[in-house]
Amino acid sequence: MRVRTPFTITCMAISLAVVLGLPAVATNGTTPGYDMEFSQFLQSQGAITEPSIVIVETRFMRTVNDGFEVREIATEGDFATGFVYNDDGIVVTEYTAVVHAPSTYAGALSTLSSQEADYILIRFADGRTYEAELIGTDSPSALAVLQIKNIEPEDIVPIRIGDSDDVIVGEPILFLGYNWISRSRISYDFGVISALQPKYASVEESTNQYFQINVPQNPGNEGGVVINSLGDVIAIMTDIAPYRDATEIHFGLPINLAAEIVEAILDEGEVHRPWFGFRMLELNPQIERAYSLISDLNGDGLVTNSDRDIYEADTGIDLREALFVVWVDVDSPTGDAGMREGDILMEFNGVPVGTMQELRNQIERYRIGDRVTLEWMRREYAVWDPYIAEITIEYSGQRDDEEE
Numbered sequence: 310m311r312v313r314t315p316f317t318i319t320c321m322a323i324s325l326a327v328v329l330g331l332p333a334v335a336t337n338g339t340t341p342g343y344d345m346e347f348s349q350f351l352q353s354q355g356a357i358t359e360p361s362i363v364i365v366e367t368r369f370m371r372t373v374n375d376g377f378e379v380r381e382i383a384t385e386g387d388f389a390t391g392f393v394y395n396d397d398g399i400v401v402t403e404y405t406a407v408v409h410a411p412s413t414y415a416g417a418l419s420t421l422s423s424q425e426a427d428y429i430l431i432r433f434a435d436g437r438t439y440e441a442e443l444i445g446t447d448s449p450s451a452l453a454v455l456q457i458k459n460i461e462p463e464d465i466v467p468i469r470i471g472d473s474d475d476v477i478v479g480e481p482i483l484f485l486g487y488n489w490i491s492r493s494r495i496s497y498d499f500g501v502i503s504a505l506q507p508k509y510a511s512v513e514e515s516t517n518q519y520f521q522i523n524v525p526q527n528p529g530n531e532g533g534v535v536i537n538s539l540g541d542v543i544a545i546m547t548d549i550a551p552y553r554d555a556t557e558i559h560f561g562l563p564i565n566l567a568a569e570i571v572e573a574i575l576d577e578g579e580v581h582r583p584w585f586g587f588r589m590l591e592l593n594p595q596i597e598r599a600y601s602l603i604s605d606l607n608g609d610g611l612v613t614n615s616d617r618d619i620y621e622a623d624t625g626i627d628l629r630e631a632l633f634v635v636w637v638d639v640d641s642p643t644g645d646a647g648m649r650e651g652d653i654l655m656e657f658n659g660v661p662v663g664t665m666q667e668l669r670n671q672i673e674r675y676r677i678g679d680r681v682t683l684e685w686m687r688r689e690y691a692v693w694d695p696y697i698a699e700i701t702i703e704y705s706g707q708r709d710d711e712e713e
Contacts, residue, residue: 348499351483354540355497359434361468362495362534364487365391365402365441365455367426369409390486390533391431391455392468392542394571398457400431401571403532403547404446407453431457434495437464445574449582450562451531451547454574468534471541473563476502476520484524484546486533500524500535503558518673519560520544535561581704583672586641587648589632591664596633600651602688603628624693626686630663631655634685640708646698648685656684677704 367387387409391402407426429441441455457465484498504521522535522544535544544561573580590596594612597603606616614629621627631653637644648654654662658681662668675681679702686693 347481351481351499351538352497354536354538355483355485357540358468358485358534358536358542359495360466361393362434362485362487363391363393363400364430364432364493365389365400365406365532366430366432367407368428369424370427387426388487390488390530392532392534392545393457393465394454395467396462396465398460398465399444399571399575400441400455400457401532401545401567402453402455404448404451404453406532407443407455408446408448429455431455432493436493445578447570447574447580450567450570450580452545452562452567452570452574454571469541470564470568471537471539471543473520473543473565476505476537476543476563478502478505480537482522482524482535482537482543484522484530484533484535486530486546488530496530498525518563518566520563522546522559522561524559581677581707583675583677583702584641584705584707585643585700585702586638587634587643588636589654589665589668590635592628592631592633592653597628600633626653626655626693628653630661631686632662632665632668642700642703643683646683646700647696648683648698649687652685652687652696654683654685656682658682675702677702677707 365388387406389403389406391400393399394401407429409424409426425443429443431439431441439460440458442458444454444456446453480502482500482502484500485495486498487493487495490496500523502520503523506518520535520543524535531546533546534542535546537543542564544563545567546559546561570580592602597612603612603616603620606619607613609615617628634648634650634652634654636650637648654668656662657668657671658675660667660671662671680699681702682697682699684695684697686695688694
C-alpha cells in the first residue's frame with residue numbers, strides 16, 4: 310500500500326483546488342479574500358501611535374478601624390488606558406480610573422464626596438514609569454486630565470490629533486488600548502464606526518455627541534484611542550453599552566469635543582457648559598393631570614390624542630410639541646427673562662422643541678455668550694398668553710465669578 314506523506318497530501322489538495330477553480334489555501338497565514346495589505350497598513354499606523362499610549366494605574370487610601378486603632382491603608386486602585394496629549398506631558402484618561410464614587414449605596418445617596426486617587430502611575434510601552442498628578446476632571450464626558458511629573462520633553466511623544474468632524478458611518482478604525490488581560494502589552498482591535506450621534510440614555514446629562522463604534526473592548530482599555538486610516542486619533546473610548554448582549558457596541562467621544570474639554574480644564578480648571586437655570590420635562594398624561602392642563606374634551610372619560618387635537622384647534626397649542634417647565638432659578642438667564650414653573654416651552658431660538666433630545670440638540674449648537682430667543686406659553690385664568698425673550702447663555706457659577 311502506498312503511503313502518502315503530509316507533503317504529498319498538501320500538493321494533491323493544491324492541485325485539486327487549481328483544477329476545480331477553488332481558492333488555494335493562503336500560504337501567508339491569512340484568510341482568502343482578507344485584505345492583508347490594508348491590515349498591515351493599519352498596524353503600521355498603530356505602531357506610530359503606540360509610543361503615545363500609556364497605562365494609568367491608581368491607588369486609593371482608605372481609613373479603617375479594626376477595633377484597636379484607626380489607620381489608613383492602600384486599597385487596590387484602578388487600571389485604564391490614557392494617551393499623551395501634548396509636549397507638556399499632559400495625559401488624558403478615563404474619569405473613573407482616577408475618581409471613585411462613595412463605596413456604598415448609602416454613601417452614594419448621602420452627601421459624601423467622590424474620592425480622587427492618592428497615587429497615580431503612568432507606564433509607557435517601553436517600560437518607563439512616572440508619577441502623575443490630577444489636573445482636572447469632567448464627569449459628563451468621563452474624561453480626566455493628568456500631568457506627568459519629572460519627565461523630559463525629549464521623552465514625550467504627543468499623539469496625533471485628527472478631525473472627528475470628517476468621520477463617516479462605515480469608516481474602518483483601529484482601537485488601541487491596554488486591558489486587564491494583556492496588561493503591559495498594548496492590544497490592537499479592528500472595528501468600524503457604526504453610527505453617529507446615537508441615542509444612549511446614560512449620557513442624557515451631557516450634551517456630548519458620541520460615536521457608536523463596533524469593536525471588542527475589555528476592562529482596562531477605557532480611555533483608549535480610536536484612530537483612522539491616517540493614524541490620527543478621532544475618538545476616545547469612554548463608555549460601553551449597558552446591555553448584556555451588546556458585547557461589541559461601545560461609545561467614543563469625538564476628539565474635537567474632547568480637545569475642547571481638555572483645553573478648558575487646562576485653562577479654567579473646569580468645563581463651562583451652557584446654563585439656563587431651568588428644568589424641563591416632556592409633557593405626559595401625569596403632568597397634564599397634575600397641573601390641569603387639559604381635560605376630557607370629547608366626553609369619552611379619558612384624555613387621549615383626540616382631546617389634544619381638539620385642544621390644539623381651540624387654542625393653537627399642541628401639547629405634544631412642547632416641554633413643561635418644572636423649575637426656574639430666579640437668579641438665572643431664564644429667571645431674568647420671566648420664565649416660571651408651569652410654563653411650557655414652545656421654541657428654542659425659532660426651532661420647535663417637543664422632546665428633551667430636540668432641546669439638547671439645539672443647545673449643543675451654541676456657546677457661552679451667545680444670545681438666543683426663547684418662546685413659551687403661560688396659562689392664566691384658562692387663557693394661554695405667549696411670551697418671548699432673548700437671553701445670553703451663561704455657565705453655572707458665572708455670576709458668582711463676576712461678584713468676586
